[in-house]
Amino acid sequence: MARTEEELEMLERHDELIHHNILPRLEEVEKSQLNVSAQVQEITSQVKEIKSSQTNLELTIMKDGQETRGILSRFMEHYFEVDMQKMKMKSDVIHKDERITLKRFSTREKIVLGIVGAFAGTGGILAGIAGLLQILK
Structure with missing residues (x-):
């Protein structure tokens, strides 16, 4: 081929x-x-x-x-x-101040405060107590 x-x-x-x-x-x-x-x-x-x-x-x-x-x-x-x-x-200081304040009250003032507190409670009476204490002095 x-x-x-x-x-x-x-x-x-x-x-x-x-x-x-x-x-x-x-x-x-x-x-x-x-x-x-x-x-x-x-x-x-x-x-x-x-x-x-x-x-x-x-x-x-x-x-x-x-x-x-x-x-x-x-x-x-x-x-x-x-x-x-x-x-x-x-809180401790506040309680201490309260105790000091109570100790400064005379015995007669403490008795009056206790009686007023027992009959009137502790609400708005604090102003009345302060006024009463002023009268007693």
Whole structure:
């Protein structure tokens, strides 16, 4: 089977077309495909790092929030304890002043105050008692 000259020319044109036109294009497509694959791997790696960082950040924020709540809780307990102590001290001072005021009354004034308190109660009578004490003096 001898090939004709026409067939040989057609084979040469196809060979030239394949080597100069199609093969360089295929090489470019393969390079692009390798480049895209490398970029996909890099992006996948970055996404994994971002997820890990986000998880670490969430844990850090939760831990800081818990510590802040603990500090605020201790502060509030301390504040209310100090406030209660101040109120108790004021209450003690008021009771002490009342005792001192009662000790300053004479025996006769104490008796009058006791009788008036027993019959009238302790409401608005205090003004009347003060007036009565002024009269007795």
